Amino acid sequence: MLKNMSIGAKLISAFMVVALVVLISGIFQYIHIKDQNAVNTELSRKATRLEAAVLIQYHAQRMARCSNEMMTSNDLNVFNDAAKKLKESTSLLRLNGEGIIHGGTNERGIKIFPTGNPDVINYTKEILGMLDEYGKTSDEIIEAYSERLKGVYDSELAAKLTQLRVKSDELNIKMRATAKLILPKMYTDIDAKQKEYDSIASSTVTAIIAAIIISIALALAFGIFISMMITKQMNQVISDLSDVTEGVNSGAQQINSASAQVSGSSQNIAEGANNQAASLEETSASLEQMSAMVKQNADNSKQAASMSSNTSKSAEKGKEAMAKMSTAIEKIKSSSDETAKIIKTIDEIAFQTNLLALNAAVEAARAGEAGKGFAVVAEEVRNLAQRSAEAAKNTAELIEESQKNSDNGVTVSTEVGGILNDIVEGIQKVGQLINEVSAATDEQSHGLDEINKAVSELDKVTQGNAANAEETASASEELSAQAAELGDQVKRLSDVVQTTRALIGGASSANLLAYDSYSESPKPMRKVSPAKTVTHNKFIPSGTEQRGHAKHRIESNHHEEAPKGRRSAEARDIIPLDDNELDQF
Known part of the structure; x- marks a missing residue:
């Protein structure tokens, strides 16, 4: 698996293995230190309980002294002071005892954690039980001795005090x-915990020493192993580079010979560019034909413009006639509307007349001989009849006027028809002229296409030949210079291979300094004569220039130069670190 890995990956793998060993050692040490801290914490807690036990013993002795001082004192102040100290010691003894059993703080404010030793718990409980009884006895002693100090003393009190x-x-x-x-x-x-603490500390130190030894051993082993693999690969690369330098040297000689042949070919290509100028004469003839066709199209366009003007005038007349016809039609429409209104009025009158007639009949039937109501109705019927007659008269007049307007509309429509016929004829003639113009335009378009194609081909060929000639000449000189430089680079590559081989095999510092001084002072590169950049301007014929002549201009302007120098090659540029890059190289 390591053989397929790059050199950088191999180095990283070696350091990762060492780091993994250090990590495992660190985790192991962390566990031991954590256990050590736990034991240390437990020792500290036991020390606080031990201090509480010592204080219990101290206060028990102090209570005995205070009790003896009370019973032997004849001074009330001394007695009270001893009694106060006795109660204080009793309270503090209880505080320390309960702290050992249940946890709490001692008289100095230090936290006490409860013990798990059953013997200690039982002894402490016995002390607290005796303390309760001792407190009651002390109270009785204080009371009895207080009476004695007050002067009350008899045999019974003396016996009680003694008891x-x-x-x-x-x-x-x-x-x-x-x-x-x-x-x-x-x-x-405490001794057991101290032994456990010492054991953990000893194992921690042992683990640290073992981890250091193992890390050093692995680092050395992987360093030696990977250095051997890298040296083997580098030797293989140097061997391949030696073969490459021989092949490149042979190729440089062939390139130098080929550059001379390319230079001769460029001369022949340059001559072919001059033969293209003759084709421009044919282009001139095509331009004359195109000019004649353009003139014909211009004449046709004038005729089409004249006919379009006449057609426009006829269209204006038709527009006026149509306006008149529209007015006449509007009048007819207005008369028809009025007629409709009158007819509607007549209908209403007829309806009212019928109603009145009906009423008259009803009144006549009721009145019998007396026809007064009938006479009124008859009068209204007469008025309605008059209105009907007047409406009918107006209707007749409007109808007559509508007829006149209709006749006028017919006349106007006839005029519009004639004008429209003129317009149609003019449009037909314009269409014929436009067709002729279109046909001529098509011919002209085809001619222009042929001319453009010919000119484009000629331009491409001329430009390509001239550019190729100049560029080939420049390339031949550049190729010759590159061939000479390639020979120098091959020599330097051979020196780099030999120096690298010496470095891998354990070269002295003198060889290394000699190679560095050589690489820092590269040989100057032979300058190449500047190549010419060919710029072609396409000729566009205009009306002011004489037909039949073509102009083609080639302007030469130099803007590019060969590179002036290159950085000297170094070992790290030629021999990359990664194995994949080595294989590609």
């Missing part, structure tokens, strides 16, 4: 004895 003193001493002795039993148990636990 209380004996009981107090017994309880205090038991508490101190029990407190002494707690300390060995705690020392045993």
Whole structure:
């Protein structure tokens, strides 16, 4: 698998293996240090409980001293001070004992964690139980001795004091004895934890030393292994480069010979460009024919313009006639509307007449002989009849006027028809002329296409031949220069191969400095004569120039030069680090 990897990947793999060993060692050390910290924390907690146990023993002794001081003192102030200290020690002893069992803080404010040792818990509970009883006895002693100091003293009180003193001493002795039993148990636990801490610390140190040794061994092993593989690959590359230099040297000689042949061919190509000028005479003849056709098209266009003018006038007349006809039609329409209104009025009158007639008949039937109502109705019927007659008269007049307007409309329509016929004839003539113009235009278009094609081909051939001639001449000189430079580069490549071989085999610093000085002072590259850039301007015929002559102009202007120099090749430019690039090279 390592054989198929690049050199950079192999180096990275070696460092990754060493880093992996360091990581595993670090994780192992972290676990040990974490366990060590846990043991250290537990030792600190045991130390606080041990301190609490020592304080219990101290306060038990202090309580005995305070009790003895109370019972032997004859001064009330001394007695009260001793009693106060006794209660203070009792309270502090209880605080430390409960801290050992249940956890809490001691008298100095330090946190106490509860113990898990059952013997210590039982001893502490016994002490707290005796402390309760001792507190009651102390209260009785304080009360009894207070009476004695006040002057109340008899045989009964003396016997009570003696009894209380004996009981107090017994309880205090038991508490101190029990407190002494707690300390060995705690020392045993602390010793066990200390041994565990020492064992973890020792294993941590051992693991660190082992990790360092293993990391160094792996780093050395992978370094030696990968360096051997890289050296082998580099030697193979140098061998291949030696073969390449021989092939390139042979190719440089062939290129130098070929450049001479290319230079001769460029001379022949340049002569072919002069033969293209004759084709431009034929182009001139085609231009004369095109000019005649254009003139004919211009004449036809004039006739078409005249006919279009006449047609436009006829169209204007037709427009006026149509306007008149529209007016006449509008009048007819207006008369027809009025007639419709009158007819409607007549219909309404007829309807009212019928109603009145009906009413008259009804009234006549009712009146019998007396026809007064009938006379009124008859009068209204008469008025309606008059209105009907007047409307009928108006209707007749309007109808007559409509007829006149209709006749006028017919006349105008006839005129419009004649004008439209003239327009149609003119349009037909214009169409014929336009067809002729179109045919001539088509011929002209075909002629122009042929001319454009001929001119384009001639231009391409002339431009291509001239450019190729100039570029080939320039390329031959450039090729000759490149061949000479290639020979120099091949020599330098051979020197680089030899120097690289010496470096891989363990060359001295003198050889390395000699190669660096050689690579920093490259030989100057032979300058190549500037090549000419050919620019062709296409000739476009105009009316002011004489027909039958063509003009073709070639302007030469130099803008490009051969490269002036190249950077000297170095070992890292020729021999890349990656294996894939080495294979491609």
